[in-house]
Structure formats: structure tokens, C-alpha cells
Amino acid sequence: MGRIGVDQPGRRMLLSGNEAIARGALEAGVQVCSGYPGNPASEVVEALLEVSRDFDLYVEWSTNEMVALEVAGAAAATGLRSLTAMKNLGVDVCSDFLMTVNLSGTKGGFVLVTGDDPAAHSTTTELDTRNYARMADVPLLEPSTPQEAKEMTKWAFELSEELGLICMVRSVTRLSHSRGVVELGVLSRERRKPEFTAPPPWTSGSSTFACMFHDMLHQKMKTASEKFETSPFNKYEGPEHPNLLLITSGPSYTYSAEAVELLGLQDSVGILKLGTTWPLPEELLFKHLRLAQEVLFVEEIDPFLEQNVKMLAAEFASRGLKPPKFYGKKSGHLPAVGELNTELVLRALSGLTGVSYSPRPSEYASRAEELVGGYVPGRSMAFCPGCPHRASFWVMKRALKWEGREAVVTGDIGCYSMGLLPTGFSVEQTLHCMGAGIGTACGFGKLERFGFDKPVVSVSGDSTFYHACIPALINAKWNSSNLLHVVLDNSTTGMTGHQPHPGSGITASGEPSPPIRVEELCKGIGVEVKVCDPFEVDEATKTFYEMLKERGPRVLVFRHPCPLTESEKKKRKPRVYVDQEKCIGEECGCMAFCSRVLGCPANIWDYSKGKAKIDEVLCTGCGLCAKLCPAGAIVVEEEK
């Protein structure tokens, strides 16, 4: 059984933020969970999957976040407690439903967990999903620690059920992926029976009804606000009359507390940590704003608290509040982009209080150089050894050069987003969000009448294809857009950790489910489709080249499994080595093609001999380099 299912109330365990959220859901008696994989939220669903059998949960990976929220929403409408977890951009995808299910309400506790990614470690934007809570008018909780993540999630279900309204819990990468001590609570074994009885209809209404539901939503939020005034998730620490008040939420609270302590400012600086950040606890804020002369907002991504509290302060003026001086992102005391950390808060505090602090001992740099050495090589992002995408992009690069007109190649979200980088030979030229590759290609592919004479190619992975590309493909067919859509089918959702998808033949819980093939879907739509293996480089190049020259919508599937999937890892791999006698090294014609251009991490350079070499630990035996080596110096020794 998964570690989050341990039935020992009071036991203290190390849990990641995501595991703690899942544990909180278990303690709340969650019965249905859904999601679409995406950093940093994937492990919430995965942790619940691990215990789904023991706790009789229904857990699914949905085709996209919209469907995921709808699946969970339906379960909640029947009275079950349900949860959906997704990354920041997933909220964009499901926002259509979010903006209506807020009005239609819920019967069972309905929780949306969002994983934001300050610094965009594994995302295309630093989108701050807290804005969605404000836009949709739904309660928002922001945990600071794994313990709080568990408690808040559990409470979010109760709150949601009490209000009859979906609740959001917002985590960030640093919380989701770091571990902390969590004291376990009592697991709920309650199993509800779903009931969906009409009337009333489950709808956001329209016209007068929509306004009526809108009004009801405001009432619910008023109740939420009242509850938040006394919530234990909001707390103040510091002197009664601080010179400087830090208003903070999420992990930024821990950076703030550490910074105040390091500077020894406990007697002059106070910290108001907010766990319930929408709607804001207005009276609590009034009380603390009145006692402070200066305020510094410490929060990640958008100045969400900063702007909303300033707005409240304007209102409070009529109640006699003399607005304090406000500092934060707008004043430039803290950066408006990227992640925060203790050092950044220290600098801001030091600047505002005049208390100096040297973050590192003066000899730090020289000591570091002594220990590490003067030169630490940089590493660019690269496809893994044996990745079929490397072959696919080389195939595309070749054929596009053959064709000669500089094609437009639109990219999409997945490992192959790196097609923009040298590891993908910089073949891709655009990158936005799930499905935008083929969607924008639909547009590029209609510009011929205005004199746009370039072939248009869009790229997506298999999971992304199911997630967001199908409506655009139908559009391309319907409006006869000239585009060649390439599906890099590695038979898994690679970038997020190999979750199954509709083409995998199994569901999230491992139940068999007949695979939905990309080519069958295309045929159904009436789009020309071909399938080839990118490791058959010459054949694949010819196929791509021929399809490139055709007109109308076309789909080419490059199919080869990701070598990191469990089943692929179990296969015995052939040994690959360089025959250094044959390797032409520095001689004309190659110039380290394998390690320099092809760029597989397993193709390395033997500096002592000036010849190529294979790192046999990294090599997966795919043989791509052997096929492309101009001297035929790379040998693939098949397992006997």
C-alpha cells in the first residue's frame, strides 16, 4: 500500500507537499480523484492511485484538465468528496467549466488543487492561478508547509461542502516537491452513496437565473470571508506595534520567518501569514494594517496580496486607517518574476530596516573554487540517451533542408518542446500551450493566398495529441489548411513521468483499455496519415519529405517507445562502441558529428585519442549514432 495510507494517527512521517495533499484528501474521505499529468501537481494523483484499491477510490488520468474537472465535478454533484489536481496551465484549460461550476455549486466537497511553478522550472509561463480564484469567486487556500498542505486540503473539503462551492488549494513547486514532517490524522472510512436527484438542475443558469446564481455565489463568498476571519491558517507573529509588517502566504512565509530570525528583527518586524487568501479576511487585515507603519508583501509570482490588500486599505481609509507605506514587487523590493528564497527576503528586509546582513562569508567564493575547481561546465538541456525524438528531429531537419524553403515548424508541450533547442537541431520555432502547435499551424497554413510560400509543419506528442490537438486537426480538415502534423508517439506521457494515455492500452489504475490509435482517429476524420519509425532514418526522411510536398492537412506519426518506460528498461540492450581505428576524429567530413551535433549524452569524446567514444553506462543501444556515423565507426553488437 502507498505510504500515504498508513493508518496510524499521530505518527509523524516525512511527506512531500503533494503527498500531504493526497493524505489530507484521504483523511477527508475523498472517493473520486482525477487529473492530467503536469509539473508540479502530478504526484497528488499518483499518491492517491497507489492507495486507490485499499480505499476503494476511483482515480483517473483524464485526457485533459477540462475533462478532469468535469469528472470530479460530477462525482461531487452526487455528494461524493472529489478532488482534481493539475498544473497552473491546466487551470487555463479547465477554466471554462470552472467559470460555470462555481455558479452551479456542489453537494459533496469539491477541491481543485493547483500547482503553480514560480521560475517556470517546467512550464512555459509563471501563471499565477490565484487570479482564477478571484475571477471565479471561489475560496482559495495557500499552504506553507507539508503539514499545512494536509490540514488545508482536509479542511477544503469541509468548507466546500458547507458552502456548496468548489474550493481551490494552491501549491507551488517548492512546496509540492519538498518533504517535511507531517503528523498524520485519522483516516476517513466513510463511503458515500452517490445520489443525483433532479430538480434542482445542476447548472449555472442563464439570463435571470445566471444572475440569481451569481448573487448566490456572492453570498457563499461572504460566508467564506466570515469563516476566514477566525481561521487558524491565518496567524500573526511579532510585536504588537511592528515597525514593519510582512504580509505573506505559501512557502514565502517560511522564507520570511527565517529572514526575520537571521536578522534578529523579531522585536520590530511582524509577520502576518495568510493561509486563506481569497476572499481575504478583511477585519484581520484591518486590525494589523492599523498597527503597522510599513508593510512588505512577500509572495510568489503575481502581486496578488499586494494589489488586493492595497485596495482594501483604500476602503479602510473611511474607517480611519492611515494607510501605511507599502513595499513589494511594485516598489522593486522583491523581484516581480521568479522564485523567492530567504536571501531575497533578507535583502529586502535589510534595505528597509538598515540592518546589514552578509548572506555569505567573505571567503565563500574562494573556498568554493578550492573545493569545486575553477571550472564547472554548463550543460544545455538535451533529450535523454536513446530518445526517439532525437531521431525524429534529425529526420525533420534533413527533410526540411532538402525541401529548401524555410518551413514554419510550430512546437507543442512535452519533452519535444526541446525541439527549439540545439538538442532538437532547433527545428521548432514556436512554443505556447497544449495544442497551440497545430492550432497556429492551421493559421499559417491558410496564408498562401497572401503570398506566404512556406511549408507548415506542426509537432505534438501522443498525449498532447489526445489532450488538445484533435479539434484543431478537425479544423484543418474542415478549412483545408495546408499543414503536416507530426505526432511524436513514444507511447507514453514522457515528460511528466510516464503516465498512461488513451493510446497506451491501460488506464491510470492499470485496467486494460483498447488503445485509441492516432492513425485511426485521423482516418476517422478523413485526414491522410502515415506511420513510421524515426530510427529508420532514411525511410522516415523520405516519407516526411514526400508528405511535406503534398497539400492539405496530413499527419505523420513517428512511433517508437520512450526508452525510459519500465517495459523498455527491462529489455536487454545491445552494446554499442566506437571502433577508434575507423573513427575519423578531427579529419574532414565529420568533426565530432556524434557528440557535437547529434548531441546524445552517451556520445562522448576521447580527448586522449582525439576520437569518439560511447559512454556505455548511459547508452541505451538505440543505434542512431551508428546509423549516422559517416565512417561507419560505431558498432552495434546485438545481444546473443
Place this chain on the structure above:
Amino acid sequence: MGGPSELHSKVLSSGLCTGCGACTSICPYLNAVEGRAVILEFCGKEEGRCYTFCPRTEVDLQYLRERIFETGEGDPSLGFYSSVLKARAGREGIRKRAQYGGTVSSLLLYALKKGKVDSIILTGSPDGIYPEPRIAKTEEEVLSCTGSRYLLSPSVGEVVRLLRKGEGGRIAFVGTPCQVLALRKLQVYEREWEVSRIKLVIGLFCTWALSHKAGEFLMAKLRGRKVRKFDIPPPPANLFVAETENGRIEFPLEEIRSFIPPSCRICFDMTAELADLSVGMVEGEEGWNTVILRSAGGIEFFEEARREGEVETAPLEGERLEHLKEASLTKRKRSAEEREKLGASYLRGG
């Protein structure tokens, strides 16, 4: 000397690539595509074989002659040669399958029979239009390549591949003047590979070839009929002729001339003057070839084949020789004019 960036700026970007394949099979950054070389990526080298071997970069004709014929001298129209004569296959069966007299096929078969060469690089075509390089090692493989090809083929690349891999044994090559030039540059300038394995180079007369785009045009003209032989009858016919299984198709030569690539317009060499032996048609006389005997090795080999009865010969009429020289000289003059227009004065030779 230069590298890929000069190759790009001086040759590829001006459409001067002949698609011979000399550069494309050396290098992972160069591909042969539809009769031309394409650079996938610039390797960053300042000098390279791609530039050195290219028949459309600098040609030091005098030096090449010295290295191949041991003399820098040469006739202003035909280059260095010892004699010009008429020849045809000794075997009637070969004559029937051949474009003209079957001399080339006979010589190649003789070389194979006597064990003088192991691999012959030729140009075949699965559909009679689009060319493909072939390595022939048997009589049947040689005879499957008879007939003129009008589209450019990366045949020199096959020689490079064999040399590089150490395969193919002793090699014979048959090709157009540009291909022969590339092969000779390779042979003379290459330091690492065993170029002495190239034993026999037969050049084919050529006034011009066609770019790959002509393929679609010819396909359309054939309308699905299978072609046996393309030919250009001597002036003043001004026709392009396709003999098919269902009769003859003719159309004005002008229609096809628009597919002559710039690389042919600047070419100075009609008779493959760096070959061991050069072979072409005899204008106005069917069933015979004109043969130019050039290198000592080529002459010796040809004489042996004649003694064994593999080829029959006859003297070439003085008038015909004069005509050949005139045609060759005309090509040289036009080439000089075209090079002037292009500003490609670095392209010396002839």
C-alpha cells in the same frame, strides 16, 4: 581552397552544383537530393574535401593533366589525347541493347571477365528517367545500365563510399565530364584513401544534362508509357525523342532546354578530357561510337580489348573529327561567356 561555406556561396547558392555526389557521401552534413547537394549544417571547418573535390570549384587543369597524363599539354578543344577512332561492340547482342555502338559495355564486360576490376560504378534508372548510382559486379548488372541518362546522378558518391569503407576492390567508373572531373580531383588531391584502387575511368561525351525538375516534365510526356531510350538526333532535327514500348514520342528540343541547369551552362568540357578513355556517339552514323584514347593505361586496355575482339574499330573520318573539335570548342567558348556573366572567374580550366 575552401570549406562548406565557400561551397555554399560559390557553388550551391548559384545553382552550379552538378549533383555528382563527391561531397555528399563524405559528410554527415551534406545530402544528395534530387540532383543537388544540400547542406544540413555547417561543420565549421575552413577547408574540406567537399570544396576540394567539387567539379565546380577551382580547377587547375594543367596540374591535373600532369598528374594523370604526365604532361600538361593538351589539344585546345579535346584536351590531351593520343588518337580518336570509331568503335563498336564485338558482340552483336551488346550492340542491340546499347544506346549507340555498345563500346562502353563491351569494355566493361571485358574488364570484369579478365579480372581487371571488381566493381564498376554506373548510372542506372528504375524508370528510365530518374537516375540512381549502381555498383555493377556482373555482366547482367552492367547491361542493366545501358543507355543514356539525361538527369544528374550522384555516382561519384559511390566511389567515395567504397574508398572510405575499404570495399569494392579495384574500381572502374563511367560518367559524364563533370563526374570524371570530380573523380580526378578526388584521385589527385586525396591523401588518406586508397585512390590507386580506381583503375579505369571512362568518360561520356556530354553537351548538357537536365535538372531533376525535368523528370516530372518527361513523366508527363510519357503518359505512363515505359521508355526504352531517350535520344537527341543530330541537327538540324532539333528534337528530343523518347522510344517507348508503344512507339516513339517526339517533341521540340527547346521544350527540354529550359531544364538545363546553370552548372551545365558553365561547363567547359564536352568530351570528359581527364578520362582514360572518352566515348560518345558518331554524329550521323548509327551503331558506332566515337572513342578518344587518352591515358597510357587506357590505351593499353583498349588495345587489349580490340585484340581479343571485344570491340571492333574503324578510323574516324577527318571531317567528323573536325566537327567534334568544333563542337567541343564551341562549348568551351560558351562556358567562358557564362562564367563571365556569373562573375565566376575563379572557375578556370579550358
